[in-house]
Amino acid sequence: MKINLHSHTTRCGHATGTEKEFIEEALRIGMTDFGFSDHTPMPFPGDFRTPGMRMDLCQMDDYADTVLALRKEYKDKINIYLGLEAEFYPALFSKLMDFLEGYPLDYLILGQHCLKNQYDGPWCGEPTNDDSRVTEYVDQVIEGLSTGKFLYLAHPDLINYSGDDLFYQKEMSRLCGYAYDKNIPLEINLLGVGENRNYPNPLFWEIAGKTGNDVVIALDAHHVRMIDVPEAEKKAMELVDRFRLKLIETPLPKVK
Numbered sequence: 001m002k003i004n005l006h007s008h009t010t011r012c013g014h015a016t017g018t019e020k021e022f023i024e025e026a027l028r029i030g031m032t033d034f035g036f037s038d039h040t041p042m043p044f045p046g047d048f049r050t051p052g053m054r055m056d057l058c059q060m061d062d063y064a065d066t067v068l069a070l071r072k073e074y075k076d077k078i079n080i081y082l083g084l085e086a087e088f089y090p091a092l093f094s095k096l097m098d099f100l101e102g103y104p105l106d107y108l109i110l111g112q113h114c115l116k117n118q119y120d121g122p123w124c125g126e127p128t129n130d131d132s133r134v135t136e137y138v139d140q141v142i143e144g145l146s147t148g149k150f151l152y153l154a155h156p157d158l159i160n161y162s163g164d165d166l167f168y169q170k171e172m173s174r175l176c177g178y179a180y181d182k183n184i185p186l187e188i189n190l191l192g193v194g195e196n197r198n199y200p201n202p203l204f205w206e207i208a209g210k211t212g213n214d215v216v217i218a219l220d221a222h223h224v225r226m227i228d229v230p231e232a233e234k235k236a237m238e239l240v241d242r243f244r245l246k247l248i249e250t251p252l253p254k255v256k
Helices: 019-028 057-073 093-100 131-145 165-181 190-194 202-211 230-242
Strands: 033-039 079-086 107-110 186-189 214-218
Touching (some): 019 033, 019 057, 033 107, 057 079, 186 230, 202 230
Parallel strands (some): 033 079, 079 107
């Protein structure tokens, strides 16, 4: 891998290592482009908080300053990007966009970790055989992508569904079809590969292969050791070959 735009920092509460250590490791293995996309802060109502899941609003200044300082320091060695991984929460999205307007972000990626607005919906990785959750997930992801704010869709197969395969195929065909029509890439997530999570889901990627979606591979690195992962990359490429996926180079954002 030469390009990765999916990585996190300690501010999210479940990552380790400094941003500088991430960049040094990326340089060591020959990367040319590296993006930080930590879990976005959210303007939740009242005193609702998500400790251990995302940075707080008050941490955004330090996050941006740190990444931009590294960009300047390493400008002759590697291209560094300032991004965020965000959910589409309907009740919060407009407020979130207003908040982020004050920062020179290069990109957003959509990672739909929860349904509804998180404070009133379930975590998508929670095992379920409820058909309605799959439908709601697809509807919410499509609504998020329709905003035009996201560079690509991270771990599109995150939802942990164990119900009817034919129903899953029907709903995920809607998602893949929309992403195809809008030229939005889908991400094979190497964190999921390396930790043997419920994603990547072969059934999803069979659908993506038949649909002809653009596909990217990303690290989703939460630790320095998750940057050089040749075994996970090998397994991801086996998935690409198995379903004849249209693997493309990760699109690079325009630096502000």
